[in-house]
Amino acid sequence: MYTVIDIETTGNGYKGQKITEISIFVFDGKVVVDEFTSLVNPEQNIPTFITNLTGITNAMVRNAPKFYEIAKKVEELTKDTIFVAHNVNFDYNIIQAEFKNLGFDFKRKKLCTVRLTRKIVPGLSSYSLGNICTAENIPINGRHRAKGDAEATTELFRRLLERDTNFTINSFLNPKSRQATLPPLLDKIIVDNLPEKHGVYYFKNLAKEVIYVGKANNIKQRVISHFYDKKKKEQTMCLETADISYTKTGSELLALLLESSEIKHIYPKYNRAQRRAGEAVGLFSYEDQKGIIHLAYNRLKLAPNAIMKYYSIAECRTHLEYLCKEFELCPKYCLLQTNVSSCFHYQIKECKGICCGNEPVEEYNKRVRAAIKSVGIGAENLVIKQKGRTKNEVGFALILDGIYKGFGYVEKQQAEELENPEEYQFFVEPKKDNRDIQRIIASYLKKTAKLKAIENGEISI
Template sequence: MLYTVIDIETTGNGYKGSKITEISIFVFDGKTVVDEFTSLVNPEQNIPPFITNLTGITNAMVRNAPKFYEIAKKVQEITKDTIFVAHNVNFDYNIIHEEFKNLGFDFKRKKLCTVRLSRKIIPGLNSYSLGNICTVEKIPINGRHRAKGDAEATTELFRRLIERDNNFTINSFLNPKSRQATLPPLLDKKVVDNLPETFGVYYFKNLAKEVIYVGKANNIKQRVISHFYDKKKKEQTMCLETADISYTKTGSELLALLHESAEIKHLYPKFNRAQRRAGEAVGLFSYEDQKGIIHLAHNRLKLIPNPLIKFYSVSEARNYIEALCKEFELCPKYCHLQTNVSSCFHYQLKECKGICCDKESVKDYNIRVYKAIKSIGIGAENLIIKETGRTENEVGFALILDGIYQGFGYIDVHQSKELDNPEDYQFFVEPKKDNRDIQRIIAAYLKTKSNL
C-alpha cells in the first residue's frame, strides 16, 4: 500500500478563493519515502502580506514558478492509486480538489488525517497541531509553514503512527462506512454516531465549549453529517473549529424552528448570521385618511403604539410592503413607497391603474387593504398549535395569546385533552420572546397548514 503525504501553502482566501503557492508530496510505503515532488506554484493572484509573514513565500518567489495547470499532470500521476495523507486532510484535499475542478478534472483519492489518527493513537495531548505534536514527539521540522518541511515532518509522524497502531485504527479509518476522513479533525466519531435521527436543534461547539453554530433538523444526525460534505468556505471553517456537538430533541419541525431561532438570539453563535440581529427597530401600521382611504406605512417602533408587524430595518419593511403591494395590487402611493407624486408608479411595480387614478372606489380598494392586513403575521387571536411530542406520551405545542407568541412546551397527552382554552396552556409553556423571525416562522406554518 502506498501513501502520498502532502502539504500545501496557499494564498489564504478560503476554500473557494484560496490558490496554492507551494506543494510538497512524499510517496511513502509505510516505512520509507520512495518518491518526492516539491514545487512553488504561481497562484495567479496576489499573496497577502500576512501569508508572506507566515510562510516566507513572496510574490517575487512565485512570479516565474509554474502555474497549477502546468504541474497538475505530475500531481495526478504521483498520487494515483495512493492514499492521500495530510495533517488536517480536508483542508489540503479540498484545495487541491478545487484546483483540479477548475481544470475540468475530478480529483478523487482515499484520505487519512494525521490529526484524527493522532487523537486516537496518541491520546491526551493538549493540542494536535503539527507543531505541538512534533515538539512532543521530538520530530524536527526543517522549515515550518513551508510545504516540504511540514510534509516531511508529517511523513515521520505518520510512520510513528503506523508503528503504534496496535488496534488497526488506520484500517478502520479507511473503511468506506467509517466517515472518519470526512469528520472534522477535532471531533470524536462517537459524538456523531450517538446523534439521534429525529427532529431537534443541534449545537456545534469549539474546544473551549463555546457554541459556534446552532441549527435545526428533521433528522439531526443526517443534517449534521451534511455539514461535513459542504464545500462552502463558511461550512469548512466552522467544521475545522468543531470539537463537540450536542442536541435537543423537539418532536416536530415547527418547535425545532422556534427553538433554533430563540437559541441563536440568546447565544449569538459566530457562524449564525441570518437570525443574529438585535431587536426590531421599525414597525408597519395602518391609518385612514380624510378621504377614507386606508394607508399602510412604516416608522420607528417607538412612534407606533400597536404595530401590525415589526422589522429589523427600513429596507426590510419596504421590501415587505412591496410584496404586499404586488400580492394584493395595492397602490404604492398609499403604502408610502413613494411620496410627492401625482401619478402612482414604483420602479419595481407595474403602473397603478387603481384608486389614485380614480379608476376604482375607496370601498373596493380598502377591501384589498383589509385582506393584506389580515395576511400579516399571525393575527390577533388566541391560538394553541399542537405538534408531535418528543415521546408517544406527550404533546408539543406553541402558544399565541392576543397575537403574541408566548413560547412552546410539552404536556402529557391525556392532560392536553382536559384543556379547552389556549390560556390554559400558559402554565405549561417555556416562556420565549416574540419577534419578527418568530412571527415569520409561525405565519409560514399556518399558511402551509391552511393550504393543505
C-alpha cells in the same frame, strides 16, 4: 503505499487560494522510498501575511513551475497510494481543485494524522502539528514550509503505525467509515451519537463557543451533510468545529422556531440568515375622522399595537407597496405618498379613488381589513399542536393576542384537560416574537389551512 503530503498556499479561501509549494514523501510504512518538493507559481499575488508565515515571497515563485507543469509528477507519485496529511481535507481539496481546473478528476483514499493522533494518542492539549511534534520530540526542519512539515508528518505517521494496536487506521480506511470526512477536531463518537430526529444542533469550537446553529428533520443526516459541502464557509466552519450538541424538538415547526430564537440570542459567527438586530419599525392601523382606515409605520416604541414588525423602514415600505398592489389600497392612506390631494395610483387607475371621494369608505375599508388579516399570524389566540419529543407528550406553539409567546411540551393526558389557549401559557418556554417568527408561523398556517381546521383555538398536526 502512502504519500504523505503538505502544501503551502496563497491563503485566499478554499476557492481562491492556489498552491505555492508542495512536498510529497512516498512512504511504505517503514521508510521513505521517494520524495518530491517544489515551489509552485500560483499565478496570483502572495499576501504579505502569508509571506510572513511561510517565508515564501512572490520573487521566489516567479520562475517556479506552474501547477500544470508538475501535475503529471504529482499524479504519478500518488497513484495507487493512500493520501496522508495533517488535516487531510485541506491539502486534498486544494490539490483536487488544481486538477479539476486542468480538467482531471483527482481521487485518492485519504488519512488524516490529526484524527489518527487524537485516537491513538489521546489527551494532548492541542493537535496542531507543532504541538504534537513537541510532545513526541519530532524535529521540524522548516516550520510552515512544505518539506519540513511533510517530513515531520511522515515521522509522526510512522509512529502512529507502530502504536496502532487496535487497527484504528484500517477502520479509518473502511469505506463505511466517515472518519476521513469528519472535521479534524471532532470525535467520531459525537457524530455517531447524534439522533435521527427533528431538532436543532449547535456547532462549537474548542473554546465551547457556538459558531453555528441549524435545524433539521434528521439531525445526524443534516450534520454529516455539512462535512461534504465544498463551499468556503462550510469548509472553514467545519475546520473550527470541535463539538456538537443538540436539542430535540419533535417537529419541524418547533425546530424552525427554536433555531430562529437561538440565532438571535447567540449570534453565531457562521449564521448570516436571521442574524439581525431587533426590529426597529412597526406597522399599525388607525381610523381617521372620515372613517377611513389608514396603514402607517413608525419606530416600534411609537407604533401602538404593531400589526407587524420590521428591521428597517425600507423593509416596511416594500411590504406596504406589496399590500397596496395586492389589495388595491391607496398609497396616500398607506403613508407611501404624502402631501398630495390624490394619489398618483388613481391617475394610472391602480387606486379606486378613495383619496378623491370616488369610492365608498366601507368598500375600501373592507380591503384594508383583508390586507391586515393577511399580515403576520392572523389569529388572536391559537395553540398549534405538534408531535412531542416522546410518544407521551404533545408539543405546541402558543399565540396569545396575535403575539407568539413561545413553545413547550405537555403530557398527552394533561393536554386533554386544557380547554383554551390561555391555559397553555403555564407550560410554555417564553420566546420573543419577531418578524422572522411571524413569517415561520404564517407560512405554516398557510400550508396547513387547507388540511386542518381551527377548532377552539387549536390546530393539531
